Amino acid sequence: MGEILGIGVTHFPGLMLPDAYMSSFLTRTLKSNRVPAEMKEPARWPEPLRQELAANQDGKAAAEHRRRLVGGFRKAREALDAFAPDFVLIWGDDQYENFREDGVPSFCVFALDAIDSRPFGRPGRSEQGNVWGESPDKVVHVRGHRAAGCHLAAELIKADFDVSYAYAMRHELGLPHAFINTILFLDYDRRGFPYPVVPFHVNCYGSSVIAKRGSSAHLTGTADPNAVDPPGPNPSRCFDVGAAVARSLADSPWRVALVASSSWSHAFLTGKHHWIYPDVASDRARFDELASGNFARWRKLTTTQIEDAGQQEFLNWVCLAGAMDALGRKAEIIDYVESYLFNSDKCFALFRPAA
Numbered sequence: 001m002g003e004i005l006g007i008g009v010t011h012f013p014g015l016m017l018p019d020a021y022m023s024s025f026l027t028r029t030l031k032s033n034r035v036p037a038e039m040k041e042p043a044r045w046p047e048p049l050r051q052e053l054a055a056n057q058d059g060k061a062a063a064e065h066r067r068r069l070v071g072g073f074r075k076a077r078e079a080l081d082a083f084a085p086d087f088v089l090i091w092g093d094d095q096y097e098n099f100r101e102d103g104v105p106s107f108c109v110f111a112l113d114a115i116d117s118r119p120f121g122r123p124g125r126s127e128q129g130n131v132w133g134e135s136p137d138k139v140v141h142v143r144g145h146r147a148a149g150c151h152l153a154a155e156l157i158k159a160d161f162d163v164s165y166a167y168a169m170r171h172e173l174g175l176p177h178a179f180i181n182t183i184l185f186l187d188y189d190r191r192g193f194p195y196p197v198v199p200f201h202v203n204c205y206g207s208s209v210i211a212k213r214g215s216s217a218h219l220t221g222t223a224d225p226n227a228v229d230p231p232g233p234n235p236s237r238c239f240d241v242g243a244a245v246a247r248s249l250a251d252s253p254w255r256v257a258l259v260a261s262s263s264w265s266h267a268f269l270t271g272k273h274h275w276i277y278p279d280v281a282s283d284r285a286r287f288d289e290l291a292s293g294n295f296a297r298w299r300k301l302t303t304t305q306i307e308d309a310g311q312q313e314f315l316n317w318v319c320l321a322g323a324m325d326a327l328g329r330k331a332e333i334i335d336y337v338e339s340y341l342f343n344s345d346k347c348f349a350l351f352r353p354a355a
C-alpha cells in the first residue's frame with residue numbers, strides 16, 4: 001500500500017528575485033496602456049494596497065513577505081524530509097512553456113528519467129538577478145521517475161481520465177517555472193533536493209494560455225487583447241482527477257508527496273481590478289473553506305468564477321483538494337499570506353497521513 005503526504009505551496013517568481021524587484025508585477029502593469037489612466041492613480045486603489053506600498057518605501061514589506069514565504073517553505077520541507085517520499089508529484093500550471101500553438105491538453109503527466117533546467121535564464125528576468133546570486137547559465141539537475149509517471153498515466157486512462165503524457169519537455173529552459181520554482185523554494189537553503197519529481201501539468205490558464213502567452217501579453221501589447229482560447233478543465237474535473245491520482249497511488253508500492261504549487265488570485269489576471277491587485281476577498285473565501293475542512297466545495301466552483309477572480313492557477317490546489325478529499329484528510333495551515341502589492345495571496349498547508 002502506498003503512503004501519501006499532501007502539501008500546498010506557491011511558486012511566486014518574486015521570491016526568486018531580490019527584494020527590490022518583488023513588486024515588479026505592479027510596475028509592469030502600470031506601464032500598460034490597457035490600464036485606464038485614472039486607475040493608475042493611487043487614490044483609486046484600495047487602502048490596504050496604499051498601506052503596503054507605504055510600508056515598502058524602504059523595502060520592509062518585501063522583506064517581510066519573503067520572511068513569511070521562506071518560513072512556509074522551510075516548514076513544508078521539514079515535513080517532506082520527515083516523510084521521505086520515493087517521489088514528489090507536483091501539480092503546476094503551464095504558462096506557454098510546454099503548451100503552445102501546436103497542442104494544449106488539459107492535463108499532462110511527465111514521465112522523465114531526469115531533466116536539466118536553467119531557471120535563471122528566463123528572458124526579461126536574468127538582468128534582475130536572483131537571491132542566490134546564480135548565473136543565468138546555471139544548470140539545475142532534477143531526477144524524474146519515469147516508471148511512476150508511466151504507471152500513473154496508465155492508471156488514470158484506465159479509470160476514464162484521458163490525460164496526456166510525455167517523455168520529454170519542449171520548454172527551452174527545462175522544467176517550467178511552476179515546477180522548478182517549487183523545487184528551488186523547497187530548497188531555499190541550498191542543501192539539495194534529493195527527491196525524484198513527477199511533473200503534472202494542468203492547463204490552468206485555459207482561455208488565455210495562448211492569448212496571454214501564459215502571462216501578461218494582454219498588458220504588454222504583444223498579443224491580441226481580445227483573443228480567447230478554448231477553456232481549461234473545469235474545477236470539477238481537476239478535483240476528480242486529483243481524487244483518481246490519490247486512489248491510484250494509494251494502491252501503489254510508493255511513498256508519494258502530492259504537491260499543489262501556485263499562488264491564488266493573481267493581480268495580472270484580475271481584469272475587474274484592471275490587473276492592479278488580486279481578488280483578496282475571493283481568496284479569503286477559499287481559505288476559510290480550506291481551514292474549516294470544507295474544501296470539497298471547490299469541486300462546485302465554475303470556470304467563470306475562477307476566471308473572474310483571477311484564480312486560474314488555483315486549479316492546481318483543486319487537484320490537491322480532490323486527492324485529499326478522497327483520502328479523508330484535513331488541512332493543517334502553515335501560513336496564509338495576503339498581499340495587494342506582491343501580485344497574489346499565498347497559502348502553505350500540509351495534509352498529513354494519520355499517525
Ligand SMILES: [Fe+2]
Pocket residue numbers: 011093095177178262313
Ligand atoms: Fe504560475
